[in-house]
Amino acid sequence: MSRLEVDQNQSNFVLDGKPFFYLGDTVWSAFTNITTEEWEYYLKKRKEQGFTVLQINTMPQWDRCASNQKLYPFATKDGYTFDFTRWDERYYENARKMCRMAVEKGFQLALVVLWLNHVPGTWGSRMIDDNVMPREMIRPYTEKIVEEFDEFHPVYVISGDTDFDTPQAVEYYNIALETVCEKSPLSLKTMHIKRGYDLIPEEFLDRIDFYMFQSGHNKEGQDMAYKLPESFREKYPEKPMINAEPCYEQMGYSRKAYGRFQQEDVRKAAWSSILSGACAGVTYGAHGVWNWQKINKPQNPVLGEGFDAPFPWQEALQFPGAWDYGLIRRILTDLRVRKLVPANELLENDTEEIRMAVSGDGRYFIYLPYSTRLSIRKELPDCTARAVDLENGRNADVESSVENGRTVLGMHPFQKDVLLIVEEMR
Incomplete structure (x- = not known):
């Protein structure tokens, strides 16, 4: 199995020496929510639509929808609060099976190591702190992730939706990044950060291979799709950039504002980012896929951001914007575009x-x-x-x-x- 690499031009990726366009899909809740049969259908459909990368949270997504799977990475009595000292090997066995199915279909994996609600001093853990991981477990847990998944040559996304506004947050993520660098030196590493945020601590810069930013789901502030890559180009060394979480199709506007992002909105976010310096790729999201809403399950309350209800995953998987994102990849690949300079x-x-x-x-x-x-x-x-x-x-x-x-x-x-x-x- 081949490993994704950064192109010599420092703007794009290559795989087996050939240009690779990172067309990601956010399916954050895959390992906890999706059955084998559902996963098989999902992979078939996203392959048809042209996707090349799947972004998955290795921890249970904190705002996922309800599921009967009852698979968790740690021992738990209530399915909510974890005993971080005891692994649940059933979870990892199932997750590896899903990864194997994905790579056999030709997908690259981008696995999030530590979502923000498990890290003290982030905006997420200030909202809900029931499952903050003890500091002494960060290294063993990160080692476990590499041990379980490194055979699939994933991109390691060290942080999830985070900020770095406190020394505690920086320390936790520094331990995780240091561990991945030590245990998987050839893999690509990056950070997924919160909406509208452009701060990467200086001590991380020489150890991450590309930048992820998030233009996000606020109705006001969609100009972040081009303002953030402009900021990254100005502030940091040149590396590939990706808008890793633009507005999701049919996601309700955050902060409980009435309205939903449409097909045209998600196209605009993608192209605005790509032509502003983030030409290595772009990530798509469908409201109902990322959190995996099932027809016979109650809709999730969605912590913090106040989004409107998701659609069932079967419907969300067919949203037309997914085909529009596939067209992005086809246009740039067919035209052999290797680098775009704003x-x-x-x-x-x-x-x-x-x-x-x-x-x-x-x-x-x-x-x-x-x-x-x-x-x-x-x-x-x-x-x-x-x-x-x-x-x-x-x-x-x-x-x-x-x-x-x-x-x-x-x-x-x-x-x-x-x-x-x-x-x-x-």
Whole structure:
């Protein structure tokens, strides 16, 4: 089995020496909630849709839906509070079986080691502290994770949805990261951090291989999809970047605000991130898949964020946005795009919602939420331009002209968002 690596360009990944686009799905609750039969169907469907990576929590997701599985990583009397000194080997046996099924289908795994509610001094453990892991168990637990799962060559996501605002949180995650580096030196490591957050402690920077950020599920603040990669590019050494938790399709707006994110919203979050520097990949989420809502089970109350109720997983698995994310991978893979450098400074249009990047080989990629004329601060006299309808996959030629040292692109004929691909003739 091959191991995922960082490309020499420090912007993307390679697998077996070939470019690899990280198209992830958040199925955080897989190891506790999903039966073998359900998992088999899930893997088949996500493979058809074009996904390449599965993001799974190795601990029970704190806001998962109810399940009859009764599988937990530690001994427990009530299915809620754990005895961190006693493993439940049934859990790991089942989890390894699920991992084996996934890798046999061609998926890469991204396994979260320590979700924030198990770590003192995080926003999650301040909300609910019943299962904070004792400090002395961090290293044994992390060793256990590597021992059980390293044969599958996963990406190790050391933290889950966390902040690093206290010395305790930094210490816990430092122990976990140090342990994974020691026990699995060749694996890729990263940190999954909370919505709108861009702080990575300096002591972690030389030991993580790429950055994950989260534009999240607040209706206000969706501009984080492009502002966070801009911030990471400015503050930190160059490494691949991924929006590891953009708004999920049909997720209710957080803070109990009325409304749900639609297919077009999740497309916008993805392309806004990719063309702003996070071109290594992107992660999708469906409200009902990440927490695995079953038809005959009560809906989960969802701690903290106050989201509206999820859809049954069978319905959520079919949301149309999943196919749109598969199209992202196909477009960039078919065009052999290895690196995208943000280039919004070339656009004259007065809005940050339009995002632009260049590939370095005479191609310009522009995400356009609504049809309008565009002006590029560069003469491209013999360029070709086409608009890809991101909902239906249709293509249309777009007129271009050079005026006063600028290249002007005409309106495209589609009523929703498109990707404009402009190529210089060489």
